[in-house]
Amino acid sequence: RADFDSRYSDPQASATDWQDAREVLATTELSWLTTVRPDGRPHSTPLITVWHDDAVHFCTGPEERKHKNLEANPYVVLAAGPNAYADGLDVVLEGEAVRVLDRGKLVDLAEAWVAKYGEEWRFDVAADGFRHSSDEGVADVFRIEPKTAFAFGKDPYSQTAFRFG
Numbered sequence: 001r002a003d004f005d006s007r008y009s010d011p012q013a014s015a016t017d018w019q020d021a022r023e024v025l026a027t028t029e030l031s032w033l034t035t036v037r038p039d040g041r042p043h044s045t046p047l048i049t050v051w052h053d054d055a056v057h058f059c060t061g062p063e064e065r066k067h068k069n070l071e072a073n074p075y076v077v078l079a080a081g082p083n084a085y086a087d088g089l090d091v092v093l094e095g096e097a098v099r100v101l102d103r104g105k106l107v108d109l110a111e112a113w114v115a116k117y118g119e120e121w122r123f124d125v126a127a128d129g130f131r132h133s134s135d136e137g138v139a140d141v142f143r144i145e146p147k148t149a150f151a152f153g154k155d156p157y158s159q160t161a162f163r164f165g
Helices: 018-027 064-070 103-117
Strands: 002-004 031-036 043-049 050-052 055-060 075-080 089-099 123-126 129-133 138-154 157-163
Touching: 018 050, 018 075, 018 089, 018 157, 031 055, 031 064, 031 129, 043 064, 050 103, 055 064, 075 123, 103 123, 103 129
Parallel strands: none
Antiparallel strands: 002 157, 031 043, 031 075, 050 055, 055 138, 075 089, 089 138, 123 129, 129 138, 138 157
16 A cells, blocks of 8 residues: 655655656665664664565575564665656665475575676575585575655655555
8 A cells, every 4th residue: 555645745746656766676686674673773784685485585694683672673764866866766765574385486686686786796505504615604594574664755846654564
């Protein structure tokens, strides 16, 4: 469901289509992921993501701060878009990070990373995650199950909220 918020929008603006917001999530090269530390403090980090099977996916090693945070609290915020003051569309996605364990999906996701980012980001599928050829560790792969998303248009300024399930 899409809700246009005229309070934060120019009079000539209209609601953003979900297809446009989804395109931003699919094409943005670098997104910002925010997780919550066990003591309640937020933690944000830039990372690369892929759009596959109608969801954003990311990977992280078990020793990384964001992974440790997800073990205690699976809820995340992901920000994507050009992050320009007066141009483009920024999208903020709120949801739950759910680990991907299905080998077939992991194989498809590994190919999605290469398709978007090139050979530098080729992963081998190992056990229950990804292994990078230059690294001995395994990275876990997560899918963000969306709860809410916000699209912030810049020309004209607009704000649209999307609610899922």
